[in-house]
Amino acid sequence: MQGGVPVPRALTIAGSDSGGGAGIQADLKTFHALEVFGMSAITAVTAQNTREVRGIYPLPPEAVAAQIDAVVEDIGVDAAKTGMLFSREIVEVVADRVRAHEIRKLVVDPVMRAKSGASLLAPEAEKALREHLFPLALLVTPNLPEVEALLGEAPRTRAEKKGAACRLLAYGPKAVLVKGGHAPVDEEGNPVSPDARGRKYVEDVLATEEGVVVFRKDYWLTPHTHGTGCTFSAAVTAALAQGAELVEAVALGEAFIDAAIRHAFPLGKGHGPTNHWAFASLRFDGADLAVERWEEACGR
């Protein structure tokens, strides 16, 4: 029990995924699996399954603000994350409430597009995300297409991911993790085809003021990766709520998502959801959850 609070508390500010694999649903399942009390501020309701986003129904910005205020002012928040924010107005109101409530452990997953292709962030909201929310973040977690949208370049090699992560620090977050899930690599961190023979890896590159940490784990050739980014950032947020330091929180997120993808569910006819209880089961069984990691200097 920390300071009289019986359980760590985490808030997700994101969109609802009716399919249950991404968004608010993935976040709450992840918080729960890590024994963190989960709360939510819903930004938009999506009618979605493993194949497509059929409809997006955004909430008024004041409804998003009211949800954040309601939980912070009563229950309290040890760490928070953002996911699908959809519009410039919602980005601005979220930044305003994060600032007002002095939420310092903030993970920003700059969700722009669903794996099934639908746009989850209006083009004019990208600038607002960069200008208003990134400077408030402890950690920003772009995937490779999001890095391309933010920097105008598509990193593929380890050196390019390091360069991109370090350059994104200029937008003001304390740390940036460039996620490599969209492009498997070889031992040296160079791109390889997903169906190439031999061992393949995913490398996620974390840049902080202290330098770079490379996280490497096996690449799983599976279509069932719906909600991987949401689940990963929720696990990092849960670890931060528990009091972990940033690099340890990211390491926990890496082990959590590795187990969730390895044991993902072939549900639906598209990208199936990941398994949010696999990590807890494997840990309980004493299974090896090792993710390799090493430190390097910032820059290319």
Ligand SMILES: Nc1ncnc2c1ncn2[C@@H]1O[C@H](COP(=O)(O)OP(=O)(O)OP(=O)(O)O)[C@@H](O)[C@H]1O
């Ligand atoms: N096929 C895979 N095998 C192993 N790890 C993966 C795979 N796909 C994604 N990951 C891991 O999942 C996490 C999320 O990365 P990813 O690049 O998929 O994010 P994302 O595109 O934002 O996810 P999403 O948009 O589905 O929420 C990262 O830690 C990444 O390394």
Ligand SMILES: Cc1ncc(COP(=O)(O)O)c(N)n1
């Ligand atoms: C509400 C919501 N938030 C985030 C995602 C991104 O997840 P993915 O890229 O796996 O579709 C999504 N599809 N829906």
